[in-house]
Amino acid sequence: MATAATEGVIAPSATRPARARPWLTRERMAGFLFVTPSLIQFLIFTVYLMVSSLVISTWSWDLLTPHRQRGFYNYTTLLLHDPIFRTAFKNTLELTLLTVAPGMILGLLLAMVVNTRLRGISIFRAAYFLPVVVPTVATAIIFRWLYNPDFGVLNWFLGLFGLQHHDWLGSPSTALASIAAMSVWQSLGWNMTYFLVGLQSIPEQLYEAARIDGAGAWMRFRSITWPLLTPMTFFVLVTSMIGSLQGGFDSVYLMTQGGPGYSTYTNSFYLYSQAFRYFHYGYAAAYAWVLFVVIGIVTFLQFRFLSKRINYDFG
Amino acid sequence: MTSAEHRLWRRRRSRSVGRKAAGYAALTALALFALGPFLWTVSTSLKNIDEIFVFPPQLLPSTLKWSNYTRLWHEFPMARWIFNSAYIVVLAVLGKLFLASTAAYAFARLRWPGRDYVFYAYLTALMIPWEVTLIPGFVLMRQFGWIDSHLALIVPSLGDVFGTFLLRQFFLSLPRELEEAARIDGAGYLAVFCRIILPLSKSALAVVAVLGFMSVWNAFLWPLIMIDSTNKFTLPVGLQLLNSQHGTDWSVLMAGDVIALIPVLIVYLAAQKHFVQGITMTARTG
Known part of the structure; x- marks a missing residue:
């Protein structure tokens, strides 16, 4: 009772200056003005486009003739009656598996190699990072040449070990893996730098x-490095999974155009084809939403089942 | 420093020098792996056509064919x-x-x-x-x-x-x-x-x-x-x-x-x- 009384006494006097102030204070005004340019951009190019995308995904539309409202038709067709979607989906998962796991293992190994105080190590780190900076388009053209069945360096190199010539991008069994190999090579610098940040945050005294x-050495890795690196490992896993599930357009477009057959059709490439080759804009928009949901589920599952195993004590 | 200590010191030092050399060798090999494709690109860009379509590949062009660049520059x-x-x-x-x-x-x-x-x-x-x-x-x-x-x-x-x-x-x-x-x-x-x-x-x-x-x-x-x-x-x-x-x-x-x-x-x-x-x-x- 006493507290209620004191509250009653104190509250009005505490709020009095706030009531006297106008609603639009200088600070609020400044806040609105500072956020406005970015917010306009955000409202148009994120919020509006999201809503628009959802609407278009229910249409049958080629941009030239008036659209027809089809409800969930695009979604049901895509999920139930499109065999190429299934192929593209399977290929994307395969590509993800072939890039994320090797990329992380090699990236960690490379980070451990460059985590020394040898003189000039920063030059080597810079060299290993360079492939990340180069546009994928340029890299893809280079790798087409390296993979060339008749005159490519790769076949020559493998020939030194007695292996036969092989048409890496031209045969359905190896085309996807060849694209994955390029992608691993290309993103190794990212993973190396991430893991290096993680390794350098582990206190030296523990070792x-x-x-x-x-x-x-193995014991130290098992009981110190690995457990203390888990936050970074999780971060790299989640970001590279997301990147890989929505990626794979540039390299496929330049190296194989989805072929041979449909063996390198990825989700992003098939979505592009549906929109800009067959002019099924509504269908492609629905495709994008399916992709969004899949990526959301995969990311959620990773957080749900893996985040418990993360050791944040020293991270 | 006793001679035994000195020997131990020398052995340690030579071991660390050897380890450093091995380290640099490994780092260089890895650098070649990262930069090799780009170096190969430069080499190929300066080759004459008959040096490109050969097997085994020729490491360096015999003469630098700059006209590849001028041709590209004029055509595109x-x-x-x-x-x-x-x-x-x-x-x-x-x-x-x-x-x-x-x-x-x-x-x-x-x-x-x-x-x-x-x-x-x-x-x-x-x-x-x-x-x-x-x-x-x-x-x-x-x-x-x-x-x-x-x-x-x-x-x-x-x-x-x-x-x-x-x-x-x-x-x-x-x-x-x-x-x-x-x-x-x-x-x-x-x-x-x-x-x-x-x-x-x-x-x-x-x-x-x-x-x-x-x-x-x-x-x-x-x-x-x-x-x-x-x-x-x-x-x-x-x-x-x-x-x-x-x-x-x-x-x-x-x-x-x-x-x-x-x-x-x-x-x-x-x-x-x-x-x-x-x-x-x-x-x-x-």
Whole structure:
């Protein structure tokens, strides 16, 4: 009762200056003005486009003739009656598997190699990072040449070990894996730098203590490096999964155009084809939403099942 | 030092020298793996045709055939493509810096109604795959009449949600005392932003600029569907044209690639520190 009384006494006097102030204070005014340019851009190019995309996804539309409202027709066709969608989906998952796992393992190994104080190490790190900076278009053209069945360097190199010539991009069994290999090579610098940041945040004393206790290199990796690196490993896993599930357009477009057959059709390439080759804009918009949901589910599952295994103590 | 100690010291030193040498050898081999394809590109771009179609491949050209480059330069508007890419990237990055830094300041330092909701909306937007806005974006550009115009490449890329997020986190980490002192001296919010926040945030702004440069300079699909005239192509779309028209003319293709690599290399070497810093910041905030 006493508290209620004191509250009643204190509250009005505490709010009095706020009531006296006009609603639009200088600070609020400044806040609105500072956010406005960015917010206009955001409202048009994110919010409006999202809504528009959802609307278009229910249309049958070639942009030239008036659209027809089809409800969920695009979605049901895509999910139930489109065999190429299934192929593209399978290929995208395969590409993701073939790039994310090797990319992470090699990236971690490379980070451990460059995590030394050797003189000039920053030059080597810069060299390993360079492929990341180069446009995929340029890289894809280079790799087409390296993969060339008759005069390519790769066949020559493998020939040194007695392997036969092979048409890497031209045969359905290896085309997708060849694109994946390029992608791994290209993104190794990212993963290396991420893991390097993670490795350098682990306190040196832990290793010294372990060494004094007689722990070998493998033991130190198992009981210090790996557990303390889990936040970074999780971050790299989630971002590269997302990147890979929505990626694979530039390289496919330049190296194989989805072929041979449909063996390198990825989601992004098939979506592009539906829109800009067959002029099925509504269908492609629905495709994008399916992709969005899939990526959302995969990301959610990763957070749901993996985030518990992350050790944040020293991260 | 006793002779036994001396021997031990020498053995240790020679072991560490040997280990260093092995380390450098391994690092060099890895560097060859990372840079080899680019070196091979340069070599191929200077070869005569009869040195390209040979097996086993010839490591270096016997004479440097510069005419591959002049031919390419005459047949395709390479200079024009580089110019297009360069001015588009400059305008887009400047715009990104302006929009991202002002919004980040509003999110980090100013209190206004609805601020947190808008910020959450921005965060949610980070999860949207580019495919979702591709089709309606194309439709919108058509309504604006921006098909085959560079406006379609610049204006939609001005927004940078991730950059805004990075800068907000950075602004939050700045000490407030300086701003408060300036406010007491009668400086307005704009003055605080321009004279205190921005000068203190050069490194973070450089990171946003570098990440923005990469995304705009390397963009391929969007300019591919937006631009029809060869003269208005950006460099990646131009390279794609070379790839489809000269798919087996390897020396010319590789010459095109080398020319495309030079600007990237210049920017990378000049801003290398910020590239690495960008990743570090990304990893820390993500």
